[in-house]
Amino acid sequence: MIPFDYHRATDVEDAVRTATSRPDATYLAGGTNLVDHLRLGITSPSLLVDVSRLPFDDIDPLPDGGVRVGAGVRNSDLAAHPTIRRDYPMLAAALLAGASWQLRNLATTGGNLLQRTRCAYFQNPATPCNKREPGSGCSALAGWQRHHAILGASEHCVAVHPSDMAVPLAALDATVRLTGAHGDRGVPLTAFHRLPGDEPRRDTVLEHGELITAVDLPRLPPTTRSAYRKVRDRASYAFALVSVAAALTVTDGVVRDVRIALGGVAHKPWRATRAEETLRGADARPASFRAAAEAELAEAEPLPGSAFKTTMAREALVSVLTGLAEEGAR
Amino acid sequence: MEAEIRLRVDGTTHTLRVDTRTSLLDALRDRLGNTSPKKGCDHGQCGSCTVLLDGRRITSCLALAVSHDGAEVTTADGLAPGDTLHPVQRAFLDQDAFQCGYCTPGQVCSVVGMLAEATDGRPSHVTGELTGPVQLTDEEIRERLSGNLCRCGAYVNIVAAVRQTLAEEAP
Ligand SMILES: Cc1cc2nc3c(=O)[nH]c(=O)nc-3n(C[C@H](O)[C@H](O)[C@H](O)COP(=O)(O)OP(=O)(O)OC[C@H]3O[C@@H](n4cnc5c(N)ncnc54)[C@H](O)[C@@H]3O)c2cc1C
Ligand code: SF4
Ligand code: FES
Ligand code: FES
Numbered sequence A: 001m002i003p004f005d006y007h008r009a010t011d012v013e014d015a016v017r018t019a020t021s022r023p024d025a026t027y028l029a030g031g032t033n034l035v036d037h038l039r040l041g042i043t044s045p046s047l048l049v050d051v052s053r054l055p056f057d058d059i060d061p062l063p064d065g066g067v068r069v070g071a072g073v074r075n076s077d078l079a080a081h082p083t084i085r086r087d088y089p090m091l092a093a094a095l096l097a098g099a100s101w102q103l104r105n106l107a108t109t110g111g112n113l114l115q116r117t118r119c120a121y122f123q124n125p126a127t128p129c130n131k132r133e134p135g136s137g138c139s140a141l142a143g144w145q146r147h148h149a150i151l152g153a154s155e156h157c158v159a160v161h162p163s164d165m166a167v168p169l170a171a172l173d174a175t176v177r178l179t180g181a182h183g184d185r186g187v188p189l190t191a192f193h194r195l196p197g198d199e200p201r202r203d204t205v206l207e208h209g210e211l212i213t214a215v216d217l218p219r220l221p222p223t224t225r226s227a228y229r230k231v232r233d234r235a236s237y238a239f240a241l242v243s244v245a246a247a248l249t250v251t252d253g254v255v256r257d258v259r260i261a262l263g264g265v266a267h268k269p270w271r272a273t274r275a276e277e278t279l280r281g282a283d284a285r286p287a288s289f290r291a292a293a294e295a296e297l298a299e300a301e302p303l304p305g306s307a308f309k310t311t312m313a314r315e316a317l318v319s320v321l322t323g324l325a326e327e328g329a330r
Numbered sequence B: 001m002e003a004e005i006r007l008r009v010d011g012t013t014h015t016l017r018v019d020t021r022t023s024l025l026d027a028l029r030d031r032l033g034n035t036s037p038k039k040g041c042d043h044g045q046c047g048s049c050t051v052l053l054d055g056r057r058i059t060s061c062l063a064l065a066v067s068h069d070g071a072e073v074t075t076a077d078g079l080a081p082g083d084t085l086h087p088v089q090r091a092f093l094d095q096d097a098f099q100c101g102y103c104t105p106g107q108v109c110s111v112v113g114m115l116a117e118a119t120d121g122r123p124s125h126v127t128g129e130l131t132g133p134v135q136l137t138d139e140e141i142r143e144r145l146s147g148n149l150c151r152c153g154a155y156v157n158i159v160a161a162v163r164q165t166l167a168e169e170a171p
Helices: A012-020 A034-040 A075-080 A082-087 A089-096 A109-113 A166-171 A273-279 A286-297 A308-329 B024-031 B087-094 B104-119 B138-144 B155-169
Strands: A005-008 A025-028 A047-050 A059-061 A067-070 A175-180 A183-188 A211-217 A225-231 A242-251 A254-263 B002-009 B012-019 B050-053 B056-059 B072-074
Touching (some): A012 A175, A059 A082, A075 A082, A082 A089, A089 A225, A109 A166, A166 A225, A254 A286, A254 A308, B012 B024, B104 B155
Antiparallel strands (some): A059 A067, A067 A211, A175 A183, A175 A211
16 A cells, blocks of 8 residues: 555535645545555555545435435444435345445445445456556456446446445435535436446546535335345345345336336446336236336346346346335235 | 544553554554454455444444544453453353354454444344334344354354343343
């Protein structure tokens, strides 16, 4: 690990000013991804700007009935918050399915969104990787592909975004609140993470020095049921092979509204818009759910080593939607 | 770069200068001589470095010491002031919940943190009803301790040690 300067930010303005002042400055929150990467030699900033004590660690109601989650809220506290458990169960469930209790007690909302891929080649500085070292090649194309993408990948990078939390946030149409040198902006979560294209180095649309200050959750109708399902190689403490976040609103047996996002399948949390379109107005029956899942996954382009995920994603989606519909009918 | 920090560890306050790269784990072990938290992986993957930071369990290998200036840290060592073992430590002995013992200090801190979380009504990944009360079944105990690996495979007896602690606590 190369030496770095350390600055504990006193407020948001100070954080942004300090981080903007150096091209290779990096924010530090819980450190559970950044410190790992410093140690692995994946990144070597000359300055860490510590935002872990900024007063953006509250969960507050918004005037429109939604909820504002501060960027510094720990993953464990977000999952345990009464409002999140009651009104956004798929978000609480996704958080509880990620990492371990020890890690979630450190990990923050902002850091979780910006955690980087767990692609084994990205994490090993000895292997070529276009994301870590642009132009060096993608080792996964002829390598181990179990944890790689089936949707939206490019010839330059087939990595997936590893966050569980980001999947329900994508389904919810959450907004990421940012403060930068040129002011504030809000970015829809679905537009926050990027597909790799020919620039896999960039995971998100965040500009250098921009700070995540909060994530806004819109209100969901009280009749909406939501759930998160994570499929992984062991029962706990493992990243997703495939995950599904879904929120379903059914009246008189007809799908009035549905929101679906898939995790573990793409470079970003994958909002399943085709499946949603197929389902709106359809009968809330397993056959409809299967048709919707098939519509979404028709464009899947897996690698040989990730081909199993297309089936896995389809079955997980059908199962989650069927479960939600049954729950609603009870 | 170096920075001066203060840490209160197991009831004693220390002021020390650390390189900013120093993890909380290395500060405890190498600078303060408290070797009860162990370095298993140094990547957040094994839980052997678990300590209580302001009462909450964390992986100290991924925490930078400088970022936790002023914090109150409890290690497994500090759970037993003097010769009296903490009930969780005694339960590990009674139930034979370790073999080599390398993961044990982390396991013990993790159990102490877990019991507080459960008392606080925090659900886990296997809790059916997210808003309901928490019942520490064996399944719950296993899920809540999944962040602590044991290469000796003492898991069965670790669950038994937690059950013993719970039984002792019951009114
Ligand atoms: C062993 C292990 C298992 C894990 N398993 C899972 C899992 O199953 N599911 C899952 O979802 N995650 C998992 N994680 C990842 C974990 O969720 C992330 O490491 C964590 O959420 C990152 O949050 P942090 O606050 O620690 O971020 P940090 O490590 O502090 O920062 C991460 C990145 O975010 C940037 N950053 C942080 N805050 C801000 C901000 N406010 N504004 C702008 N930039 C910011 C930092 O500059 C850095 O680039 C696992 C991690 C480990 C070590
Ligand atoms: S998939 Fe992406 S992150 Fe993994 S080796 Fe290829 S370029 Fe790197
Ligand atoms: S040493 Fe910290 S988790 Fe393994
Ligand atoms: S007792 Fe040996 S690693 Fe757990």
